[in-house]
Amino acid sequence: MRVLGIIVEYNPFHNGHLYHLTLAKELVKPDYVVAVMSGNFCQRGEPAIIDKFARTEIALLNGVDLVLELPFVYAVQDAGGFARGAVWSLHNTNVVTDIVFGSESADLSFLQKIAEVMVKQPDPFPTLMREELKKGHSFPNARKYALMRYFDLTKEMDPKQVLRIEKSNDILGVEYIRSLMILGSQIKPHVIKRVGAEDRDERFQGKFSSATAIRKCISNGDWEKVAKALPVNSLRVVSRELNEGRGPVLLQHMETLILSKLRLMDRAQLQRLHGFDEGLDKRFIDCASKATSLEDFFACVKSRRFTLSKIRRLCLYALFDVTSDFVEKSNTFGPQYLRVLGFSAKGRELLSKMKRVSRVPIISLCSLYRKVLDQSMKKPERFQIHPELFEQQLLYDIRATSIYSLLFPKQSERIGDKDFKVPPIMIT
């Protein structure tokens, strides 16, 4: 049995995603496709434009058999944490045999070589890394320069090649492979060349536009363009969600929430949170006082050292109180459950196979999580889970959903704890 695993945000599902999925299926010829998908908040530190239930529906309509939620604590981390949580989730299914991901370079051996140096830390890489960090470079830059110097010394690769991983999908690709290596996973990675616009490209480029460009068209109500860039069923669900007042959900809607939370916090509180190092705590507090909008705030905080995505993610950490301790534990012990967001008829078959072999418990109905946890604790030979971390990870998913609902344009849709109320999405 071959099971293809993919790691997605589908924010929203567009023609590029469908193309990627089709190619990946041709490559792996899987019996089943499993996607691990960000929930209501994405890696760019923004709320998804429509909610995870609708995005699950679209994924299923387009040939994914089973959609699992990437827990919030991983979904809103940098490439390293995101990749770790996602790959670990697929590994935890214990049924996924192949992962396919898009890449600008599409050069697997190159990505593997880099990942290997990161994982194995061969001499003198650790020394080079320390030296570059001492020079005051940010962590990703220090790593880049250390890698270049390492390959210059070892002649394993042309040092300039390292610069190829600057592109966001290659950064993720390296992290996926690295996570597979760390886990000692048997899952086989494959890369396929990305087509169309780059993720960050905000310009509409017709059929293969970036998700960023498409979200912009959706929030501007430019449906003619949106229709060009989305598969028909995706367009239908996105329109329905907006018609029913459940979108578009935009970061803009969180302006007062984020600024007020920051204005109510002190440095000591921010310092307990993930990522507020390098003086970012003071910077955030000063800028939250000066800024009268999120845009002002980002402009105030931003510097060459900190990307906008990082700043947005830190805003979410502040709003949701994502502590360093919680992130470190999550990165050390991995996702504690597999939350099922939805499945097709085939997905249901896969799910019953998975239930027998998965490395962590499976939560199909969130309201029954206690029962799932209690039963899993009785099987220590199968599950090495940490009950407190399990509950904490799930609590953040639930809270993320409760806050997300408050951002819906239509008031009557703003109910909390939707995770307890919405059963898995099923497509037949």
Next chain:
Amino acid sequence: MRVLGIIVEYNPFHNGHLYHLTLAKELVKPDYVVAVMSGNFCQRGEPAIIDKFARTEIALLNGVDLVLELPFVYAVQDAGGFARGAVWSLHNTNVVTDIVFGSESADLSFLQKIAEVMVKQPDPFPTLMREELKKGHSFPNARKYALMRYFDLTKEMDPKQVLRIEKSNDILGVEYIRSLMILGSQIKPHVIKRVGAEDRDERFQGKFSSATAIRKCISNGDWEKVAKALPVNSLRVVSRELNEGRGPVLLQHMETLILSKLRLMDRAQLQRLHGFDEGLDKRFIDCASKATSLEDFFACVKSRRFTLSKIRRLCLYALFDVTSDFVEKSNTFGPQYLRVLGFSAKGRELLSKMKRVSRVPIISLCSLYRKVLDQSMKKPERFQIHPELFEQQLLYDIRATSIYSLLFPKQSERIGDKDFKVPPIMIT
């Protein structure tokens, strides 16, 4: 030298307030008038319709000489805590000789008798109180029944008279007198009969309408009515504030802030806050999940036991993290400073007298608070202040202002830390 002290919210300053001020001056014939005024949040658990700086300006224009800010921690407490903070502030000036307050009964000896029983707790009042509480009555109701039974036994007063303190200004009046008694203050209380509409009366009643009715007209843009109910200079400042995008500030604007904060909290966190007893923690969490609006939320939480004002105040405690510990310390040790919001030319004279005799340090420029605190700590013979509580009380005032600004309709007005930026309002 006679100095009249008054306790006000001026939300907004209307004809009834002017009438009260005129009468009070006739009664006391003071050399100076000092008002202690709520800041940006009021005792009803709502943001003031325009900010404390504009409300100070109006007070000064109408004959108040000096406006002091009632610290947030007292301004948003129930009648007891509000009165305690306000009276204690006036007592701390060490220049106020008389307090005049409005009252429905306008019967000082009656209010004093009740306050005396509350303060001195003569037998068998404590026993009666315990019995009534055991029956499951809320604290104010238990007190009412215990007082009735006490007077029935002692024949000091017709027990039915106790029911007269049901009116909100009489409740406050009793609390003012009680606070004066507890402090052993030499300040002389006076009552004057209230005119016009009751505070809670939402109907517009012409010239003497309630602040509630007037706020409603302001938010509906019914300026013809507003003009009838406000003195000309009040109307002018209120209009200016609204034209400049600094109002109307309404509780409604805090809907997402409050619901999201509650959805992010757990019972243990709520239980650390002031007032979340009698199962209100669970009730708040359940209702915040179900409710899609503040209105829904209030309807869900409300019961005969909990007034709407109390529920709104608790929402502010949740938003601002007002802990029991902080409130208890504040009620035990009193306001730690006198924050000057504004003064007239006469007020400036009074302020310089006050600086020599006040019982707590005076903060005229908030940005210099550290200096004020440090210098005050060097005079332990004059000031018995608690530096941590001083900073905590001030921090909450500053935060309240920072959050309040975010509620302004005009984006460019939403700057934080305005307390550090706005000097005292001066009227010449």
